[in-house]
Amino acid sequence: MNYLLTVVGKAACTMQVSDQVPLLHALSKTGVSPITVGCKGGGCGVCKVQVLEGQYEHKPMSKAHITNEELGLGIVLACRIIPTSDLTVLAIGERR
Amino acid sequence: MKKGVMRPGHVQIRVLDLDEALAHYRDLLGLIEVSRDADRAYLKAWTESDVYSVILRKSDTAGMDFMAFKVLDEATLDSLRQDLIDYGIAVEDIAAGELPNCGRRVRFTAPTGHRFELFASKDQSGKWGIEDRNPEAWPRDLKGMKATRFDHCLLYGDDIDGVLGLFVDVLGFDLAEQVVDPEDNKIGIFLTCSMKEHDIAFIKHPEKDKFHHASFYLNTWEDVLRAADLISMHDTPLDIGPTRHGLTHGQTIYFFDPSGNRTEVFTGGDYFYPDQKPVTWDVEQLGKAIFYHDRQLNERFLNVVT
Numbered sequence: 001m002n003y004l005l006t007v008v009g010k011a012a013c014t015m016q017v018s019d020q021v022p023l024l025h026a027l028s029k030t031g032v033s034p035i036t037v038g039c040k041g042g043g044c045g046v047c048k049v050q051v052l053e054g055q056y057e058h059k060p061m062s063k064a065h066i067t068n069e070e071l072g073l074g075i076v077l078a079c080r081i082i083p084t085s086d087l088t089v090l091a092i093g094e095r096r
Numbered sequence: 097m098k099k100g101v102m103r104p105g106h107v108q109i110r111v112l113d114l115d116e117a118l119a120h121y122r123d124l125l126g127l128i129e130v131s132r133d134a135d136r137a138y139l140k141a142w143t144e145s146d147v148y149s150v151i152l153r154k155s156d157t158a159g160m161d162f163m164a165f166k167v168l169d170e171a172t173l174d175s176l177r178q179d180l181i182d183y184g185i186a187v188e189d190i191a192a193g194e195l196p197n198c199g200r201r202v203r204f205t206a207p208t209g210h211r212f213e214l215f216a217s218k219d220q221s222g223k224w225g226i227e228d229r230n231p232e233a234w235p236r237d238l239k240g241m242k243a244t245r246f247d248h249c250l251l252y253g254d255d256i257d258g259v260l261g262l263f264v265d266v267l268g269f270d271l272a273e274q275v276v277d278p279e280d281n282k283i284g285i286f287l288t289c290s291m292k293e294h295d296i297a298f299i300k301h302p303e304k305d306k307f308h309h310a311s312f313y314l315n316t317w318e319d320v321l322r323a324a325d326l327i328s329m330h331d332t333p334l335d336i337g338p339t340r341h342g343l344t345h346g347q348t349i350y351f352f353d354p355s356g357n358r359t360e361v362f363t364g365g366d367y368f369y370p371d372q373k374p375v376t377w378d379v380e381q382l383g384k385a386i387f388y389h390d391r392q393l394n395e396r397f398l399n400v401v402t
Binding site for chain 2: 038042079
Protein backbone atom coordinates (compact mmCIF):
# COMPACT_ATOMS: atom_id res chain seq x y z
CA MET A 1 0.00 0.00 0.00
CA ASN A 2 0.98 3.64 -0.26
CA TYR A 3 1.57 6.14 2.52
CA LEU A 4 1.57 9.93 2.43
CA LEU A 5 5.01 11.51 2.71
CA THR A 6 5.19 15.13 3.83
CA VAL A 7 8.57 16.80 3.36
CA VAL A 8 9.05 20.04 5.31
CA GLY A 9 11.79 22.64 4.95
CA LYS A 10 13.34 23.96 1.73
CA ALA A 11 11.98 21.26 -0.58
CA ALA A 12 8.53 21.11 1.03
CA CYS A 13 6.04 18.86 -0.75
CA THR A 14 3.70 15.92 -0.28
CA MET A 15 3.89 12.65 -2.23
CA GLN A 16 2.55 9.10 -2.14
CA VAL A 17 5.26 6.53 -1.31
CA SER A 18 5.29 2.74 -1.31
CA ASP A 19 5.56 0.58 1.80
CA GLN A 20 7.48 -2.01 -0.24
CA VAL A 21 10.79 -0.24 -0.93
CA PRO A 22 13.09 2.18 0.90
CA LEU A 23 11.76 5.74 0.92
CA LEU A 24 14.50 7.21 -1.29
CA HIS A 25 14.19 4.43 -3.87
CA ALA A 26 10.48 5.26 -4.27
CA LEU A 27 11.26 8.99 -4.52
CA SER A 28 14.07 8.57 -7.04
CA LYS A 29 11.77 6.69 -9.43
CA THR A 30 9.60 9.84 -9.68
CA GLY A 31 12.54 11.75 -11.18
CA VAL A 32 11.83 14.73 -8.90
CA SER A 33 13.01 13.52 -5.50
CA PRO A 34 12.75 16.26 -2.85
CA ILE A 35 15.57 14.46 -1.00
CA THR A 36 19.07 14.34 -2.51
CA VAL A 37 19.79 10.93 -4.09
CA GLY A 38 23.24 9.51 -3.43
CA CYS A 39 24.48 5.94 -3.24
CA LYS A 40 21.10 4.44 -2.18
CA GLY A 41 22.95 2.01 0.07
CA GLY A 42 23.36 3.77 3.43
CA GLY A 43 27.01 4.57 2.80
CA CYS A 44 27.39 8.18 1.62
CA GLY A 45 25.06 10.13 3.90
CA VAL A 46 23.66 12.71 1.46
CA CYS A 47 20.02 11.65 1.93
CA LYS A 48 19.99 12.32 5.68
CA VAL A 49 16.53 13.22 7.02
CA GLN A 50 14.87 13.65 10.40
CA VAL A 51 11.57 11.84 10.71
CA LEU A 52 9.33 14.24 12.65
CA GLU A 53 6.20 12.06 12.61
CA GLY A 54 5.41 8.50 11.63
CA GLN A 55 6.77 4.98 11.84
CA TYR A 56 9.33 3.12 9.76
CA GLU A 57 11.63 0.12 9.69
CA HIS A 58 15.29 0.61 8.85
CA LYS A 59 18.20 -1.34 7.41
CA PRO A 60 21.83 -0.82 8.55
CA MET A 61 23.28 2.65 7.87
CA SER A 62 26.89 3.79 8.01
CA LYS A 63 27.79 4.92 11.55
CA ALA A 64 30.04 7.50 9.89
CA HIS A 65 26.81 9.32 8.99
CA ILE A 66 24.20 8.19 11.54
CA THR A 67 25.28 7.77 15.16
CA ASN A 68 23.23 5.79 17.67
CA GLU A 69 22.23 9.10 19.27
CA GLU A 70 20.94 10.42 15.95
CA LEU A 71 19.07 7.19 15.33
CA GLY A 72 17.28 7.77 18.65
CA LEU A 73 16.24 11.23 17.45
CA GLY A 74 14.73 9.84 14.23
CA ILE A 75 17.68 11.06 12.15
CA VAL A 76 18.17 8.46 9.42
CA LEU A 77 19.19 7.95 5.81
CA ALA A 78 16.15 8.04 3.53
CA CYS A 79 17.61 5.23 1.40
CA ARG A 80 17.47 2.81 4.35
CA ILE A 81 14.01 3.38 5.83
CA ILE A 82 10.81 1.67 4.77
CA PRO A 83 7.64 3.52 5.80
CA THR A 84 5.09 1.67 7.94
CA SER A 85 2.79 4.72 8.29
CA ASP A 86 2.39 8.21 6.84
CA LEU A 87 5.65 10.13 7.40
CA THR A 88 6.67 13.74 7.94
CA VAL A 89 10.38 14.32 7.34
CA LEU A 90 12.82 17.23 7.33
CA ALA A 91 15.61 16.93 4.72
CA ILE A 92 18.91 17.70 6.44
CA GLY A 93 21.40 16.02 4.08
CA GLU A 94 23.69 17.82 1.71
CA ARG A 95 21.55 19.44 -0.99
CA ARG A 96 23.90 19.53 -3.96
CA MET B 97 61.14 5.40 -12.87
CA LYS B 98 59.86 1.90 -12.13
CA LYS B 99 60.93 0.60 -8.74
CA GLY B 100 59.37 -2.83 -8.73
CA VAL B 101 55.73 -2.12 -7.94
CA MET B 102 53.90 -4.46 -10.34
CA ARG B 103 50.17 -4.02 -10.02
CA PRO B 104 47.18 -3.52 -7.74
CA GLY B 105 47.18 -6.59 -5.50
CA HIS B 106 44.04 -6.29 -3.42
CA VAL B 107 41.49 -3.91 -2.01
CA GLN B 108 39.57 -4.35 1.26
CA ILE B 109 36.12 -2.78 1.09
CA ARG B 110 33.85 -2.23 4.11
CA VAL B 111 30.27 -3.39 3.67
CA LEU B 112 27.22 -3.20 5.92
CA ASP B 113 25.93 -6.70 5.08
CA LEU B 114 28.23 -9.43 3.81
CA ASP B 115 25.55 -11.54 2.09
CA GLU B 116 24.13 -8.53 0.22
CA ALA B 117 27.66 -7.51 -0.76
CA LEU B 118 28.39 -10.99 -2.10
CA ALA B 119 25.26 -10.83 -4.24
CA HIS B 120 26.78 -7.69 -5.80
CA TYR B 121 30.43 -8.63 -6.18
CA ARG B 122 29.97 -12.34 -6.90
CA ASP B 123 26.61 -12.71 -8.64
CA LEU B 124 26.35 -9.36 -10.46
CA LEU B 125 29.97 -8.33 -11.06
CA GLY B 126 30.98 -11.93 -11.60
CA LEU B 127 33.92 -12.28 -9.23
CA ILE B 128 34.71 -15.74 -7.90
CA GLU B 129 34.09 -16.29 -4.17
CA VAL B 130 37.26 -17.98 -2.91
CA SER B 131 36.74 -18.22 0.84
CA ARG B 132 35.08 -16.68 3.89
CA ASP B 133 35.96 -16.21 7.53
CA ALA B 134 34.05 -14.69 10.44
CA ASP B 135 33.66 -11.19 8.99
CA ARG B 136 35.36 -11.25 5.60
CA ALA B 137 34.83 -12.72 2.15
CA TYR B 138 37.68 -13.16 -0.35
CA LEU B 139 37.11 -12.97 -4.09
CA LYS B 140 39.06 -12.92 -7.32
CA ALA B 141 38.42 -12.03 -10.94
CA TRP B 142 38.77 -15.00 -13.22
CA THR B 143 41.90 -13.95 -15.18
CA GLU B 144 43.95 -13.14 -12.08
CA SER B 145 46.78 -15.42 -11.03
CA ASP B 146 46.75 -14.61 -7.29
CA VAL B 147 44.31 -16.41 -5.03
CA TYR B 148 42.21 -13.27 -4.31
CA SER B 149 42.12 -9.54 -5.04
CA VAL B 150 38.96 -8.26 -3.34
CA ILE B 151 38.25 -8.57 0.37
CA LEU B 152 34.83 -7.60 1.67
CA ARG B 153 34.77 -6.84 5.41
CA LYS B 154 31.56 -6.54 7.38
CA SER B 155 31.57 -3.22 9.21
CA ASP B 156 29.24 -0.52 10.50
CA THR B 157 30.57 1.95 7.92
CA ALA B 158 31.14 1.82 4.17
CA GLY B 159 34.38 2.76 2.38
CA MET B 160 37.84 1.35 1.75
CA ASP B 161 40.04 -0.09 4.51
CA PHE B 162 43.17 -0.29 2.35
CA MET B 163 44.50 -0.99 -1.12
CA ALA B 164 47.63 -3.06 -1.70
CA PHE B 165 50.16 -3.26 -4.51
CA LYS B 166 52.11 -6.37 -5.32
CA VAL B 167 55.84 -5.84 -5.80
CA LEU B 168 58.34 -7.98 -7.73
CA ASP B 169 59.94 -9.90 -4.87
CA GLU B 170 60.83 -9.82 -1.16
CA ALA B 171 64.07 -7.86 -1.79
CA THR B 172 62.06 -5.17 -3.61
CA LEU B 173 59.66 -5.09 -0.65
CA ASP B 174 62.61 -4.49 1.70
CA SER B 175 64.03 -1.69 -0.41
CA LEU B 176 60.67 0.05 -0.87
CA ARG B 177 60.03 -0.26 2.88
CA GLN B 178 63.32 1.52 3.55
CA ASP B 179 62.58 4.17 0.90
CA LEU B 180 59.26 4.92 2.60
CA ILE B 181 60.99 5.33 5.97
CA ASP B 182 63.69 7.55 4.43
CA TYR B 183 60.94 9.70 2.88
CA GLY B 184 59.47 10.20 6.36
CA ILE B 185 56.51 7.83 6.03
CA ALA B 186 55.78 5.61 9.04
CA VAL B 187 55.44 1.94 8.11
CA GLU B 188 53.65 -0.89 9.90
CA ASP B 189 54.93 -4.42 9.36
CA ILE B 190 52.14 -6.97 9.15
CA ALA B 191 53.16 -10.60 9.54
CA ALA B 192 52.58 -13.22 6.86
CA GLY B 193 49.25 -14.96 7.33
CA GLU B 194 47.41 -12.01 8.89
CA LEU B 195 45.50 -12.12 5.63
CA PRO B 196 45.13 -15.76 4.61
CA ASN B 197 47.44 -17.04 1.86
CA CYS B 198 49.31 -13.71 1.82
CA GLY B 199 52.91 -12.98 2.79
CA ARG B 200 54.14 -10.14 4.96
CA ARG B 201 52.77 -6.70 4.14
CA VAL B 202 54.20 -3.22 4.64
CA ARG B 203 51.39 -0.81 5.46
CA PHE B 204 51.56 2.99 5.41
CA THR B 205 49.21 5.96 5.34
CA ALA B 206 49.41 8.33 2.37
CA PRO B 207 49.17 12.13 2.75
CA THR B 208 45.52 11.88 1.62
CA GLY B 209 44.77 9.67 4.66
CA HIS B 210 44.33 6.45 2.66
CA ARG B 211 46.01 3.29 3.89
CA PHE B 212 48.11 1.38 1.38
CA GLU B 213 50.08 -1.84 1.57
CA LEU B 214 52.92 -3.43 -0.35
CA PHE B 215 53.46 -7.18 -0.48
CA ALA B 216 55.53 -9.56 -2.58
CA SER B 217 54.03 -12.98 -1.92
CA LYS B 218 50.53 -14.37 -2.20
CA ASP B 219 49.47 -17.90 -3.06
CA GLN B 220 48.73 -18.27 -6.76
CA SER B 221 45.79 -20.33 -7.88
CA GLY B 222 46.09 -19.34 -11.55
CA LYS B 223 43.32 -18.25 -13.84
CA TRP B 224 39.99 -19.56 -12.62
CA GLY B 225 38.25 -22.24 -14.61
CA ILE B 226 40.90 -22.85 -17.28
CA GLU B 227 44.13 -24.83 -17.28
CA ASP B 228 47.68 -23.41 -17.27
CA ARG B 229 48.64 -25.61 -20.21
CA ASN B 230 46.78 -25.36 -23.50
CA PRO B 231 44.12 -23.13 -21.93
CA GLU B 232 40.66 -22.61 -23.38
CA ALA B 233 39.63 -19.00 -24.17
CA TRP B 234 37.42 -18.52 -21.11
CA PRO B 235 35.63 -20.56 -18.47
CA ARG B 236 32.01 -21.52 -19.17
CA ASP B 237 30.62 -20.95 -15.69
CA LEU B 238 31.15 -17.22 -15.14
CA LYS B 239 28.34 -15.16 -13.63
CA GLY B 240 26.95 -11.70 -14.27
CA MET B 241 29.30 -9.16 -15.83
CA LYS B 242 32.20 -11.65 -15.94
CA ALA B 243 34.71 -9.06 -14.65
CA THR B 244 38.21 -10.03 -15.78
CA ARG B 245 40.41 -8.23 -13.26
CA PHE B 246 40.48 -5.77 -10.37
CA ASP B 247 41.99 -2.82 -12.24
CA HIS B 248 42.34 0.31 -10.10
CA CYS B 249 40.78 2.52 -7.42
CA LEU B 250 39.89 6.21 -7.54
CA LEU B 251 40.29 7.86 -4.17
CA TYR B 252 39.32 11.32 -2.90
CA GLY B 253 41.56 13.24 -0.52
CA ASP B 254 43.07 16.59 0.34
CA ASP B 255 46.83 16.48 -0.22
CA ILE B 256 47.17 15.72 -3.94
CA ASP B 257 50.69 17.14 -4.25
CA GLY B 258 51.79 15.08 -1.25
CA VAL B 259 50.38 11.82 -2.55
CA LEU B 260 51.83 12.51 -6.02
CA GLY B 261 55.31 12.90 -4.51
CA LEU B 262 54.95 9.68 -2.55
CA PHE B 263 53.76 7.59 -5.50
CA VAL B 264 56.21 9.02 -8.05
CA ASP B 265 59.36 9.63 -5.99
CA VAL B 266 59.15 6.69 -3.60
CA LEU B 267 57.03 4.03 -5.29
CA GLY B 268 58.14 4.68 -8.88
CA PHE B 269 54.74 5.39 -10.43
CA ASP B 270 54.38 7.68 -13.45
CA LEU B 271 51.85 10.48 -13.85
CA ALA B 272 49.84 9.48 -16.94
CA GLU B 273 47.09 12.10 -16.82
CA GLN B 274 46.20 15.13 -14.73
CA VAL B 275 43.50 17.75 -14.28
CA VAL B 276 44.81 21.23 -13.45
CA ASP B 277 43.19 24.54 -12.46
CA PRO B 278 44.09 27.87 -14.10
CA GLU B 279 46.96 28.32 -11.60
CA ASP B 280 48.29 24.88 -12.59
CA ASN B 281 47.32 23.32 -9.26
CA LYS B 282 46.61 19.63 -9.60
CA ILE B 283 42.93 18.70 -9.08
CA GLY B 284 43.20 15.10 -10.26
CA ILE B 285 46.07 12.70 -10.90
CA PHE B 286 46.07 9.34 -12.69
CA LEU B 287 49.11 7.25 -11.80
CA THR B 288 50.45 4.10 -13.41
CA CYS B 289 53.03 1.46 -12.51
CA SER B 290 52.36 -0.48 -15.73
CA MET B 291 51.22 0.04 -19.33
CA LYS B 292 47.73 0.83 -18.09
CA GLU B 293 46.53 4.43 -18.07
CA HIS B 294 45.95 4.22 -14.33
CA ASP B 295 46.61 1.79 -11.51
CA ILE B 296 45.51 4.36 -8.90
CA ALA B 297 43.96 7.81 -9.20
CA PHE B 298 43.26 10.66 -6.79
CA ILE B 299 40.87 13.61 -6.96
CA LYS B 300 41.16 16.64 -4.69
CA HIS B 301 38.48 16.72 -1.99
CA PRO B 302 38.31 18.57 1.35
CA GLU B 303 38.12 15.39 3.48
CA LYS B 304 40.79 12.74 3.88
CA ASP B 305 40.44 9.02 3.20
CA LYS B 306 37.39 8.94 0.93
CA PHE B 307 36.63 6.11 -1.49
CA HIS B 308 35.19 6.95 -4.90
CA HIS B 309 35.26 3.57 -6.61
CA ALA B 310 36.93 0.25 -7.26
CA SER B 311 37.14 -0.57 -10.94
CA PHE B 312 37.05 -3.86 -12.84
CA TYR B 313 38.03 -4.53 -16.44
CA LEU B 314 35.74 -5.96 -19.11
CA ASN B 315 36.92 -7.04 -22.54
CA THR B 316 34.63 -5.13 -24.89
CA TRP B 317 32.20 -2.21 -25.21
CA GLU B 318 29.51 -4.83 -25.82
CA ASP B 319 30.35 -6.24 -22.37
CA VAL B 320 29.86 -2.76 -20.85
CA LEU B 321 26.42 -2.50 -22.53
CA ARG B 322 25.57 -5.98 -21.23
CA ALA B 323 26.66 -4.84 -17.76
CA ALA B 324 24.20 -1.94 -18.10
CA ASP B 325 21.43 -4.42 -18.96
CA LEU B 326 22.26 -6.48 -15.87
CA ILE B 327 22.22 -3.33 -13.70
CA SER B 328 18.64 -2.69 -14.87
CA MET B 329 17.61 -6.35 -14.49
CA HIS B 330 18.88 -6.36 -10.89
CA ASP B 331 17.48 -2.85 -10.18
CA THR B 332 20.96 -1.93 -8.96
CA PRO B 333 21.46 1.79 -8.20
CA LEU B 334 23.07 3.33 -11.29
CA ASP B 335 25.42 6.29 -11.02
CA ILE B 336 26.15 7.08 -14.68
CA GLY B 337 26.75 5.41 -18.00
CA PRO B 338 27.31 3.62 -20.25
CA THR B 339 29.53 6.40 -21.59
CA ARG B 340 33.14 7.27 -22.39
CA HIS B 341 35.58 9.20 -20.23
CA GLY B 342 37.71 11.95 -21.76
CA LEU B 343 40.30 11.18 -19.09
CA THR B 344 41.93 7.85 -20.09
CA HIS B 345 39.28 7.50 -22.88
CA GLY B 346 37.89 4.34 -21.25
CA GLN B 347 34.31 3.21 -21.94
CA THR B 348 32.52 2.84 -18.66
CA ILE B 349 29.53 2.44 -16.38
CA TYR B 350 29.27 3.23 -12.65
CA PHE B 351 26.89 1.73 -10.13
CA PHE B 352 26.67 1.22 -6.37
CA ASP B 353 27.06 -1.84 -4.16
CA PRO B 354 24.35 -2.45 -1.52
CA SER B 355 26.39 -0.50 1.08
CA GLY B 356 26.82 2.53 -1.19
CA ASN B 357 30.37 1.89 -2.37
CA ARG B 358 30.71 2.77 -6.04
CA THR B 359 31.78 0.10 -8.58
CA GLU B 360 33.03 0.75 -12.11
CA VAL B 361 33.30 -1.69 -14.98
CA PHE B 362 35.09 -0.40 -18.06
CA THR B 363 36.92 -1.36 -21.19
CA GLY B 364 39.40 0.20 -23.60
CA GLY B 365 41.31 3.30 -22.69
CA ASP B 366 44.73 4.58 -23.58
CA TYR B 367 48.07 2.91 -22.88
CA PHE B 368 51.17 4.31 -21.23
CA TYR B 369 54.91 4.11 -21.83
CA PRO B 370 57.33 5.85 -19.46
CA ASP B 371 58.60 8.25 -22.14
CA GLN B 372 55.11 9.78 -22.58
CA LYS B 373 54.38 13.20 -21.15
CA PRO B 374 51.34 13.41 -18.87
CA VAL B 375 48.08 14.19 -20.67
CA THR B 376 46.61 17.36 -19.18
CA TRP B 377 42.95 18.36 -18.87
CA ASP B 378 41.99 21.91 -17.87
CA VAL B 379 39.46 22.05 -15.05
CA GLU B 380 37.20 24.22 -17.28
CA GLN B 381 36.87 21.12 -19.48
CA LEU B 382 36.11 18.84 -16.53
CA GLY B 383 32.65 17.94 -17.85
CA LYS B 384 34.13 16.57 -21.07
CA ALA B 385 37.12 15.11 -19.23
CA ILE B 386 34.85 12.99 -17.04
CA PHE B 387 31.89 12.37 -19.36
CA TYR B 388 33.09 12.71 -22.93
CA HIS B 389 29.62 12.42 -24.48
CA ASP B 390 27.41 14.45 -22.11
CA ARG B 391 30.18 17.04 -21.52
CA GLN B 392 28.37 17.98 -18.32
CA LEU B 393 29.35 17.36 -14.73
CA ASN B 394 27.17 15.12 -12.61
CA GLU B 395 27.10 16.33 -9.02
CA ARG B 396 26.58 12.84 -7.65
CA PHE B 397 29.68 11.52 -9.41
CA LEU B 398 31.73 14.39 -8.00
CA ASN B 399 30.42 14.43 -4.45
CA VAL B 400 29.05 11.03 -3.39
CA VAL B 401 31.83 9.03 -1.75
CA THR B 402 32.13 6.53 1.09
